[in-house]
Amino acid sequence: MRVDVMTALVSFERVFEVLDLEPLVREAPDPVDLPDQAVSVDLDDVTFRYPSAAEVSLASLEQGAGDRLGGSDVLRGVTFHVGPGSLVALVGPSGAGKTTITSLVARLYDPTSGTVRLGGVDLREASNRSLREVVGMVTQEAQLFHDTIRANLSYARPEATDAELWEALRAAQVATLVESLPEGLDTVVGDRGHRLSGGEKQRLAIARLLLKGPGLVILDEATAHLDSESEVAVQRALDSALAGRTALVIAHRLSTVRGADLILVVDEGRIVEQGRHSELLAAGGLYAELYRTQFSEQPTPAAG
Ligand SMILES: Nc1ncnc2c1ncn2[C@@H]1O[C@H](COP(=O)(O)OP(=O)(O)OP(=O)(O)O)[C@@H](O)[C@H]1O
Numbered sequence: 511m512r513v514d515v516m517t518a519l520v521s522f523e524r525v526f527e528v529l530d531l532e533p534l535v536r537e538a539p540d541p542v543d544l545p546d547q548a549v550s551v552d553l554d555d556v557t558f559r560y561p562s563a564a565e566v567s568l569a570s571l572e573q574g575a576g577d578r579l580g581g582s583d584v585l586r587g588v589t590f591h592v593g594p595g596s597l598v599a600l601v602g603p604s605g606a607g608k609t610t611i612t613s614l615v616a617r618l619y620d621p622t623s624g625t626v627r628l629g630g631v632d633l634r635e636a637s638n639r640s641l642r643e644v645v646g647m648v649t650q651e652a653q654l655f656h657d658t659i660r661a662n663l664s665y666a667r668p669e670a671t672d673a674e675l676w677e678a679l680r681a682a683q684v685a686t687l688v689e690s691l692p693e694g695l696d697t698v699v700g701d702r703g704h705r706l707s708g709g710e711k712q713r714l715a716i717a718r719l720l721l722k723g724p725g726l727v728i729l730d731e732a733t734a735h736l737d738s739e740s741e742v743a744v745q746r747a748l749d750s751a752l753a754g755r756t757a758l759v760i761a762h763r764l765s766t767v768r769g770a771d772l773i774l775v776v777d778e779g780r781i782v783e784q785g786r787h788s789e790l791l792a793a794g795g796l797y798a799e800l801y802r803t804q805f806s807e808q809p810t811p812a813a814g
């Protein structure tokens with residue numbers, strides 16, 4: 511008995527430690543709802559450094575995490591404006607801070623200094639509920655739950671009908687794939703279920719995004735492991751996913767950068783250049799160099 515009680519007490523300590531952990535991002539006492547539409551995105555002189563391991567982790571659950579350093583500023587003086595409904599491409603070398611910028615826009619972290627505004631509202635004043643309604647994210651490695659395709663899609667909008675699910679699948683260019691599966695929408699996917707390719711998973715994630723219909727889309731494009739057929743399919747899926755929304759795309763594909771209303775070139779935590787494809791190419795700076803090294807081997811799409 512005594513051993514059991516002592517063991518239980520240790521477990522309780524850990525449970526309370528988790529319950530007591532202060533979240534990094536807190537909702538304001540009187541939160542404002544963000545407009546439910548294609549919002550503008552403004553970063554104003556944003557500086558950011560990742561919290562140190564001590565600030566985010568639980569001492570008793572993490573061994574050896576303490577030697578991970580908080581580090582230095584990852585973003586410095588980042589300022590840009592994105593109008594509602596525009597498509598913005600973020601480009602830059604690896605480790606430049608592109609993913610970090612998108613994490614701040616989705617308020618996964620608050621900036622160390624400066625402000626992030628969606629539709630003119632400072633995210634520190636926005637309600638969590640409206641923030642989650644407005645922002646939709648598709649990450650580079652799309653995650654699916656070990657569950658049916660139906661369940662993986664409909665948690666974005668539980669009241670969606672089968673007809674709406676199929677419509678989203680068609681727009682995301684994966685309907686043919688799902689139709690060909692023996693159990694259709696009820697096929698179990700994920701690590702231990704039916705294995706889908708990276709491109710197929712990303713298109714399912716896009717279908718989920720279409721069901722949700724957010725005003726702001728954040729997309730980390732899959733790096734070039736797609737064959738040219740699924741490349742065309744993903745491009746079509748994106749065209750429908752991005753229509754009428756504000757989009758922030760971490761672009762690895764030439765077709766996205768060329769079509770963007772604004773290209774932000776990120777290097778070492780700063781926006782070093784911004785403009786459209788032809789302007790930046792003519793300027794002969796970092797973008798022109800990235801264009802030569804990263805994008806030029808890709809085939810130019812006929813429509814530009
Ligand atoms: N969770 C984290 N904790 C501490 N430092 C981080 C964390 N995530 C990223 N960093 C650091 O922040 C910097 C910017 O990283 P980020 O992921 O934003 O780069 P990126 O431009 O998206 O690069 P890539 O093109 O390789 O995806 C890097 O130096 C990285 O090591």
Ligand SMILES: [Mg+2]
Nearest residue numbers: 608609610760
């Ligand atoms: Mg990244």
